[in-house]
Amino acid sequence: MIRVGINGYGTIGKRVADAVRDQPDMEVVGVAKTRPNFEAERAVARGYDLYAAIEDRASQFADAGIETAGLVDELVAQSDVVVDATPSGIGAQNKELYEEYDTPALYQGGEDADVADVSFNARGNFDDARNADHVRVVSCNTTGLSRLLAPLREEYGVEKARVTLVRRGGDPGQTSRGPIDDILPNPITLPSHHGPDVNTIFPDLDIDTLGLKVPATLMHMHSVNVTLESEPSADDVRDLLEGESRIFCIPPEFDIDGTGKLKEYAKDLGRPRGDVWENGLWSESVTMEGNDLYLFQAIHQESDVVPENVDAIRAVTDSMDGAESIETTNSALGI
Numbered sequence: 001m002i003r004v005g006i007n008g009y010g011t012i013g014k015r016v017a018d019a020v021r022d023q024p025d026m027e028v029v030g031v032a033k034t035r036p037n038f039e040a041e042r043a044v045a046r047g048y049d050l051y052a053a054i055e056d057r058a059s060q061f062a063d064a065g066i067e068t069a070g071l072v073d074e075l076v077a078q079s080d081v082v083v084d085a086t087p088s089g090i091g092a093q094n095k096e097l098y099e100e101y102d103t104p105a106l107y108q109g110g111e112d113a114d115v116a117d118v119s120f121n122a123r124g125n126f127d128d129a130r131n132a133d134h135v136r137v138v139s140c141n142t143t144g145l146s147r148l149l150a151p152l153r154e155e156y157g158v159e160k161a162r163v164t165l166v167r168r169g170g171d172p173g174q175t176s177r178g179p180i181d182d183i184l185p186n187p188i189t190l191p192s193h194h195g196p197d198v199n200t201i202f203p204d205l206d207i208d209t210l211g212l213k214v215p216a217t218l219m220h221m222h223s224v225n226v227t228l229e230s231e232p233s234a235d236d237v238r239d240l241l242e243g244e245s246r247i248f249c250i251p252p253e254f255d256i257d258g259t260g261k262l263k264e265y266a267k268d269l270g271r272p273r274g275d276v277w278e279n280g281l282w283s284e285s286v287t288m289e290g291n292d293l294y295l296f297q298a299i300h301q302e303s304d305v306v307p308e309n310v311d312a313i314r315a316v317t318d319s320m321d322g323a324e325s326i327e328t329t330n331s332a333l334g335i
């Protein structure tokens with residue numbers, strides 16, 4: 001069993017903890033948080049050992065009636081791998097701690113790429129992360145784009161990708177984020193950081209990205225144009241994408257007209273927290289004009305990186321090859 005510690009138990013961390021616990025070859029050593037709140041209360045209720053991430057604040061947990069198992073250092077010492085799911089920028093600060101205990105660590109997409117030896121997407125570059133000590137699982141949007149571009153590159157070749165990302169203003173729990181009533185070009189300058197981030201997975205890919213932010217919390221939406229190096233039919237492309245386990249091609253007869261219904265479908269499926277781990281790609285939107293492919297896909301920012309973190313744990317421990325890991329993760333989660 002691979003012993004996994006999770007440092008940072010928020011939106012991503014709590015989902016990764018549950019997904020790790022569901023795997024046949026992994027166990028959760030514990031989770032670390034800076035301060036008591038409802039997520040800390042739930043972590044203990046779910047049976048996770050809770051570690052205090054900051055020594056000076058450790059007594060706050062006892063004051064709130066929440067039992068802790070020790071300090072984060074002890075969690076790191078006992079873990080074969082640590083998943084750092086702390087807020088952007090904190091992961092880089094924690095790197096020293098992981099190095100001190102010689103514990104391989106995964107970081108999240110909010111960190112700069114240079115925090116790690118390699119940026120990771122299971123479908124895109126699993127092997128690059130084998131036995132690496134520091135791996136960054138790319139952001140939700142980069143994950144969604146990598147999953148889409150990997151099969152297109154392999155099957156048809158990609159001359160150039162152009163993607164407009166309509167991004168949710170904040171997660172449902174992020175009450176301080178916005179915009180509330182606006183549409184922001186964000187960033188205003190081009191390209192947005194997403195294109196260069198996809199290049200951390202596919203260095204030779206020609207990709208331009210534009211970002212916007214809108215008053216929504218459920219999911220991101222990508223409007224995609226990929227100029228292919230060959231001219232398959234739209235049906236061929238649809239068949240190819242339907243064969244990808246982490247792309248859900250939304251059938252027209254489901255009458256899912258947006259992210260709201262897609263999330264509702266995930267809840268009807270009984271998915272934990274209504275999570276949509278796969279790209280939600282509208283089958284009907286897949287269109288070919290010459291060698292230009294067009295489509296829409298939705299990305300559930302809170303959960304699509306979760307199976308990728310699980311696969312990255314197997315990559316750094318070199319315990320399975322990529323295809324076997326993806327299959328194992330999918331089968332344990334119900335993807």
Ligand code: NAD
Nearest residue numbers: 008009010011012034053085086087088108110140301302
């Ligand atoms: P979050 O704020 O929901 O959770 C972060 C958790 O870390 C909180 O529980 C916080 O209390 C805790 N924390 C803060 N400082 C800490 C420290 N020093 N040590 C240990 N724990 C600490 O954040 P999130 O949305 O889960 O994001 C985590 C990372 O994942 C970021 O890099 C982010 O960019 C990335 N990410 C987020 C999303 C998303 O949409 N939420 C999607 C993909 C990637």
